[in-house]
Amino acid sequence: MRTELCEKLGIEYPIFAFTHCRDVVVAVSKAGGIGVLGAVGFTPEQLKAELDWIDEQIGDLPYGVDIVIPQKYEGMGDTSPEELEKQLWSMVPEEHIAFAQKLLADHGVPEWPDGTKSMGLLGWTEATATPLLMEALTRPKCRLIANALGTPPADKVKMIQDSGRLVGALCGKVKQVKAHKEAGLDFIVAQGGEGGGHTGDVGSIVFWPQAVAAAEGVPVLAAGGIGTGQQVLAAMALGCAGAWTGSLWLTVEEAHAEPAQKESLLKASSEDTVRSRSWTGKPCRMLKNDWTEAWAAPGNPEPLGMPLQGLVSGDGIRRTAKYASVGDCQKVAFNPVGQVVGQINQVESTRNVVFRLITEYVDALERVNSLMPEA
Amino acid sequence: MRTELCEKLGIEYPIFAFTHCRDVVVAVSKAGGIGVLGAVGFTPEQLKAELDWIDEQIGDLPYGVDIVIPQKYEGMGDTSPEELEKQLWSMVPEEHIAFAQKLLADHGVPEWPDGTKSMGLLGWTEATATPLLMEALTRPKCRLIANALGTPPADKVKMIQDSGRLVGALCGKVKQVKAHKEAGLDFIVAQGGEGGGHTGDVGSIVFWPQAVAAAEGVPVLAAGGIGTGQQVLAAMALGCAGAWTGSLWLTVEEAHAEPAQKESLLKASSEDTVRSRSWTGKPCRMLKNDWTEAWAAPGNPEPLGMPLQGLVSGDGIRRTAKYASVGDCQKVAFNPVGQVVGQINQVESTRNVVFRLITEYVDALERVNSLMPEA
Structure with a gap:
């Protein structure tokens, strides 16, 4: 399942792992995917410390940083x-x-x-997000920036692309896909209503192919409901260029979380x-x-x-x-997570999760191929 | 994409088309899938007339009938x-x-x-649904009965199976899948929250594989969000044995509907x-x-x-x-339809829709295969 984005980023598999834990970022990139650190909860100083650690641990592998710059919000216009x-x-x-x-x-x-x-x-305003972005852009191994909410402002898109990095953004509606495409983003993360965190209400199975069509060639990463390799294959069947996963990494061995929080997640059903x-x-x-x-x-x-x-x-x-x-x-407590939480019932190592995704993907593809008349 | 259910029913493709229009039933079965007539809106006399027509038009091909027998409802226990x-x-x-x-x-x-x-x-109670079921069971070419809501009562399951027909039922939650399996149903229709009509709120991409796991070998048909062959492939990737489609047939050439109603559907987006x-x-x-x-x-x-x-x-x-x-x-007006309505923007013939599903399926599978290293 090698796609063009893999080539551009120098990664093995188009598995993008959104996480707030630096350890998970490093472990995913080491397993052949790419870890993307969610920066919104950090001060610029904290982010610096996190990225220092990642840069030290990750070897020559790439990683990404996810920020939140809403285009419109109450109070917008103030700068300090x-x-x-x-x-x-x-x-x-x-x-x-x-x-x-x-x-x-x-x-x-x-x-x-x-x-x-x-x-x-x-860090949910442009004023608070900009210093986070600037910190990320000082890191040569940070190869992609994602905006978790809305199309990034044009000056930021240019700044990121001029630095040789890829920039993308999440969305949950077709009109947002079109806005992202208009803004010249390098990839678009299309999240179905199943997904954790900020999300629309159109389901992944319906939204992903509509996003692929509206993106007119810009690679679309599938988000919302991906916890197994079968689900990655479903995303690829629908024309996506890879999987953007989040919930999957909340309960891995490497995730920093209080035991009670992991427990809440592990026992939750999709309902x-x-x-x-x-x-x-x-x-x-x-x-x-x-x-x-x-x-x-x-x-x-x-x-x-x-x-x-x-x-x-x-x-x-x-x-x-x-x-x-x-x-x-x-x-x-605030426990953002997608409906896929119902499938996640045990603690696994990050490395195992990535390998499991790949194995399940290959097995599912074989099974589907076996249903064809020639087989 | 031939599965065991195809063999049992004598159909070419595991495409199940739920519709209230007899013309669509016949056209889908003739194109290699199987039409399933929704009987809930008919009196027993009307249903008799519809099935007479279908029996006359369909040749030797099979079809199905969908009824609604809720297990629990207010006023239950009364019989007349x-x-x-x-x-x-x-x-x-x-x-x-x-x-x-x-x-x-x-x-x-x-x-x-x-x-x-x-x-x-x-026909939303056992008392009103039973005469509809009895009518369907007089028809040799009616090869399957589906219950649109809940596990059918045990005596009805036995009656249908003893007559040599397959019986299945829809559901939107894992515990309902388990109840269907316990009741010995021949197939289970797992509908994600995207779907039209009665539906739960867990998205298809998450619910389908959970349903497949809970069904422990009973074939699961994927419903909710299927309008293209890519979406059928996604369902098969997730372990389903076929696709149960509904929204797709509301606007085909053969569908009986007032122009204003078709127009409402054709112009609607998934939101x-x-x-x-x-x-x-x-x-x-x-x-x-x-x-x-x-x-x-x-x-x-x-x-x-x-x-x-x-x-x-x-x-x-x-x-x-x-x-x-x-x-x-x-x-x-009451226009039950799934989110997939946003993909349906033109009137097609039923035959073309079935062939399009197959062509798109094969193309999508080829594309996915081409992403594998050997290709």
């Missing part, structure tokens, strides 16, 4: 991160903060030891996820729990838009991650 | 259709009837010429469908319109369960079908 954040805070109703804090308290989520809140903006705006302000698929139910219940505050809801939920994201195994933390 | 219906009517709030009738009136949907309402129960309980009482995917929006809006009556909501909506189903092109009928 500090000023922007101040202005955004003024748009958040007290009621929302109180509701979020009460949910956390009711579930026994510990406060920070020093009594502070950690309500800072995540246990929901698309909810309760964490980021945009529809995002995650494990269903008390937090998602509370923000959907009539009479309770409705989630704000992006990035305002992120200000409301940011403290909860950090506290439930830090204290994942304490009290009922998991019932109000 | 008349008594059951009377009892069910007593459970329907006046408010719901008034709300439905006002929606129809507000959109200029004509009343019946004689001023009557046609509010009768559709124009919604899962709604507003017609049948169970989540069912259909074109989004004023009717579905009204029943979802806060403050309005909430849809009742099955089959009560069918009593509320039955008159609307029949009037909007009869007067499909009048006034704003399409805005309150």
